[in-house]
Every structure is written in C-alpha cells, then in structure tokens.
Amino acid sequence: MWHRYILASNVEEVVQALAEQREKARIVAGATDLILELERGVRKGIETLIDVTRIPGLNEIELDEKGFVHLGPMVTHNDCVASKLIQEHAFPLAQACWQVGSPQIRNRGTIAGNLITASPANDSITPLMALGATVTLTSSHGRREIPLVEFYTGVRKTVMQPDEMLTDIAFRAMDGSQRGVYIKTALRQAQAISVANLAAILTFEGNIIQSASITLGAVTPTIVHALAAEAYLAGKTLDTEVIEETARLAVESARPISDIRGSAGYRRYTVGVMARRGLAHLVAGDERLGFPLQPILLRKNHYGASSIPPVTIEPQSSFQTTINGKKVTFKSGQHKTLLHLLREEGALTGTKEGCAEGECGACTVFLDGMAVMSCMVPAPRAHGAEIVTIEGIAGEKALHPVQEAFVSEGAVQCGYCTPGFIMSAVKLLEEKPHPSQDEIKQAFTGNLCRCTGYYSIVRAVEKAATGGNGHG
Numbered sequence: 009m010w011h012r013y014i015l016a017s018n019v020e021e022v023v024q025a026l027a028e029q030r031e032k033a034r035i036v037a038g039a040t041d042l043i044l045e046l047e048r049g050v051r052k053g054i055e056t057l058i059d060v061t062r063i064p065g066l067n068e069i070e071l072d073e074k075g076f077v078h079l080g081p082m083v084t085h086n087d088c089v090a091s092k093l094i095q096e097h098a099f100p101l102a103q104a105c106w107q108v109g110s111p112q113i114r115n116r117g118t119i120a121g122n123l124i125t126a127s128p129a130n131d132s133i134t135p136l137m138a139l140g141a142t143v144t145l146t147s148s149h150g151r152r153e154i155p156l157v158e159f160y161t162g163v164r165k166t167v168m169q170p171d172e173m174l175t176d177i178a179f180r181a182m183d184g185s186q187r188g189v190y191i192k193t194a195l196r197q198a199q200a201i202s203v204a205n206l207a208a209i210l211t212f213e214g215n216i217i218q219s220a221s222i223t224l225g226a227v228t229p230t231i232v233h234a235l236a237a238e239a240y241l242a243g244k245t246l247d248t249e250v251i252e253e254t255a256r257l258a259v260e261s262a263r264p265i266s267d268i269r270g271s272a273g274y275r276r277y278t279v280g281v282m283a284r285r286g287l288a289h290l291v292a293g294d295e296r297l298g299f300p301l302q303p304i305l306l307r308k309n310h311y312g313a314s315s316i317p318p319v320t321i322e323p324q325s326s327f328q329t330t331i332n333g334k335k336v337t338f339k340s341g342q343h344k345t346l347l348h349l350l351r352e353e354g355a356l357t358g359t360k361e362g363c364a365e366g367e368c369g370a371c372t373v374f375l376d377g378m379a380v381m382s383c384m385v386p387a388p389r390a391h392g393a394e395i396v397t398i399e400g401i402a403g404e405k406a407l408h409p410v411q412e413a414f415v416s417e418g419a420v421q422c423g424y425c426t427p428g429f430i431m432s433a434v435k436l437l438e439e440k441p442h443p444s445q446d447e448i449k450q451a452f453t454g455n456l457c458r459c460t461g462y463y464s465i466v467r468a469v470e471k472a473a474t475g476g477n478g479h480g
Contacts, residue, residue, distance in 0.1 A: 110454025
C-alpha cells in the first residue's frame with residue numbers, strides 16, 4: 009500500500025507533488041478503482057497518494073457564457089445524476105451515471121476518475137465522447153486541452169503524463185434541437201459492468217436529422233464512433249427503414265472483442281439491438297422513461313469539500329477524526345482502508361467486510377453525511393471528517409426505528425449484511441422520509457443479502473417510514 013498520504017488544499021500543491029513524485033504518486037478522488045488495484049497488487053510502486061477531495065471548488069458543474077458545460081475533477085456520478093443542468097443539457101450523461109455501480113459508489117466515484125481509468129466498459133466515457141468533450145490536463149509546466157477522442161491510446165491507456173492532473177471536462181450543452189439517449193447492456197440490472205453500451209445524440213431541424221453522434225463502448229479496446237451510421241443519418245427522417253439501416257451500419261463499426269462477460273458475436277448482436285432501441289426511444293420521445301424524477305442518492309445534502317489545512321500523513325503520523333460524535337485520534341492504521349481502520353484500530357466491528365471490493369454494501373458507513381463503502385476509502389481520508397457507523401445509529405436507551413422495524417419484520421437472519429442495510433435505510437429515510445417501494449429498492453442496489461430474499465427488508469423500511477421515523 010502507500011507510505012505517504014497528502015491531503016491537498018489546492019491544485020498547485022497537487023501538481024507540485026506530482027512533479028516531484030511522478031510515477032510514484034497517484035491522485036485519489038473516489039478511489040473506487042485505485043484501492044482495488046493497490047490491494048490486488050495490480051498497481052505497484054505507488055508510494056504517495058494525493059487526496060484532492062478537500063480542495064474547494066472542484067465539485068462544481070457550470071454552464072459558461074459560450075454554452076459549454078464544465079465538470080470539475082471532483083464531480084461525482086451522483087452529482088451528475090442530481091444536476092438539473094446535466095439532466096437538461098446532457099441527458100445521456102445523466103442516464104449513464106445513474107447506471108454506475110450503486111448509490112454508495114456513485115457518491116464517491118468521480119467522472120474524471122472514470123475517464124482516467126480508461127476502461128472501455130466505463131459508462132461515462134461513451135456519452136462524453138458523443139458530446140464531443142475535451143479534457144484539460146494541468147501540470148507545473150502549464151495546461152493543455154485534449155479532445156476526448158484523442159485521449160485514449162488503448163485499454164487503460166491515455167496520453168496523460170505522470171505529472172499531470174485532469175482539472176476540467178468540457179462539452180457544448182445540448183440545445184433544443186438535440187436529443188440523446190444512453191443504452192447499456194449488462195448481466196444484471198445494478199452493480200454491473202457493461203457488456204456493451206451506446207450513446208446517440210441527434211441534431212434535428214424539424215423532423216430531419218442534421219447530424220448524428222453515435223458512440224459504442226465495451227466493444228473495442230477504446231470507445232469508438234459509428235462513423236458510417238452517423239454519416240448515413242444526416243438528412244434522413246427516423247422511420248423503421250432508417251433505424252434498421254443505422255443499426256446495421258453501427259454493427260459494422262463495432263469490430264467487437266470477446267472476454268469473460270460476452271463473446272464478440274453476442275456483442276455484435278447487442279450493438280444492433282441497442283441502436284434500434286435507442287433510436288426507437290428518440291422517435292417515441294420517451295428516452296427519459298425510467299430515469300427517476302428524484303433519484304435516490306443516499307446523501308441528504310450536496311457533498312462539498314471541507315476546509316482543512318494541508319497535511320501529510322506518514323506511517324509515524326497520527327490523525328484525528330470524529331466517529332459517532334466523538335473525537336478520536338489514530339496513531340496507527342494510516343496504510344489501511346477505512347473499513348480496516350474502524351474494525352482493527354477503532355474496535356468498531358459492527359461494520360462488516362463482505363466482498364472488500366464495493367459489491368455487497370456490508371461495510372456501508374456515513375462519511376461527511378453520505379453513504380459510502382468503507383472498504384474503498386483510504387483510512388487517512390478520515391482525518392478531519394465526520395463518520396457514523398452502525399454503532400452510532402441507535403440512541404442511548406433505544407434502537408433506531410429502522411432497527412426496531414428490522415427486528416419486528418424478521419428482516420434479520422444471519423445478520424452479517426444487516427448493518428449495511430440499516431445504514432442505507434437510515435440515510436434513505438433522512439433523504440426521503442416516505443419513499444416508494446421502488447425508491448427503497450433503488451437505495452438497496454448496493455446491498456446484498458443471502459438469507460431473507462429482501463422482502464422482509466423492504467417491509468421493514470416501509471414500516472419505519474409509515475411510523476414517520478425518518479430521522480437518524
């Protein structure tokens with residue numbers, strides 16, 4: 009793991025550290041990919057992590073006077089999902105972000121991190137490529153802007169240099185003449201990596217298509233444009249014949265790969281299905297069907313950077329945090345995940361380790377007011393933060409209403425997953441005191457249970473909500 013952890017307070021500190029450390033340093037934002045790479049030994053030689061989550065202003069989504077949308081490097085997937093600006097002017101991006109992981113992952117994972125990881129299966133790259141996005145890379149030598157289409161050189165490979173930080177993502181806002189859609193094929197409905205995905209953005213004049221941008225993800229080593237399909241659509245009106253020919257041309261552009269999630273033949277077939285389905289949605293005008301009006305985020309407030317002095321945490325350093333309302337100082341555990349810090353250094357064993365890769369939700373805690381997977385958070389991120397674990401949910405003399413409902417509805421069997429479910433349920437009721445059953449299911453997409461079949465868990469949340477117990 010790492011030896012040095014820098015909590016930076018501005019971009020200048022970050023690029024200076026990168027210039028000094030180069031290949032030995034990595035930037036940490038969501039850390040949802042990096043933590044797994046470090047623990048599995050995939051990413052070696054990393055001595056310094058530079059945490060940018062406390063730098064003010066990096067989580068802004070803005071529309072400039074020239075009509076370009078800008079995403080800061082700390083904009084998360086849930087930031088995009090909740091943003092009215094993104095919903096109105098980059099809807100395919102909002103759709104893609106809504107289908108990333110789980111609420112806990114979307115609360116931490118950033119768009120910038122998704123782009124930099126450079127997996128062709130990453131959801132946000134495909135719509136951003138269709139939007140014609142550019143990225144700004146900043147180093148101690150200055151800045152350079154790179155079109156996203158030129159950013160990738162292969163699977164998990166980009167043109168970024170070791171001393172560069174991605175500081176801006178920009179694209180022209182979709183206007184009233186444009187409509188778009190994002191379609192994803194995966195092996196399950198949530199917590200699933202794309203087998204293939206597609207984004208389509210069409211510009212109309214009346215019913216006539218003036219131009220088209222169609223991008224394909226997870227079918228080649230990098231995201232690609234379906235160039236023949238884009239050219240064919242210009243000047244056409246969407247009808248059944250045009251849709252069929254566009255789908256055929258999109259399949260020709262795919263040149264798919266085979267891997268553990270799907271064969272080349274399956275991907276080729278899927279591209280055609282997605283193209284037909286996406287264009288059919290645009291014809292019907294129902295591309296927003298299924299996207300929630302009020303998405304469940306498992307956070308009550310907008311997540312912003314907190315102002316703390318810059319600090320470097322090394323193996324011999326101590327760091328302070330607040331856990332369940334009490335100030336705590338840790339003199340060890342700096343090289344661990346937050347999950348292991350809580351369990352091994354803090355003796356808070358209610359938070360469970362299930363999968364250790366952000367899939368099961370058993371380790372869910374609240375970090376600065378939002379639900380996160382503690383197995384994917386570096387322990388030093390706790391410095392100056394406020395953390396709530398399952399031990400802090402109940403009152404001094406009584407269980408939390410959600411806990412009482414879990415007991416009365418038989419929602420607890422082996423109990424291993426229960427702390428994570430309770431944490432998600434409590435945050436859900438803080439966010440929405442009277443959720444629908446569908447919203448309860450949205451909240452639990454990051455939590456897995458092998459015992460109860462989920463029905464009793466959902467009933468328990470409904471019971472807690474009916475009693476008006478939406479506090480935590």
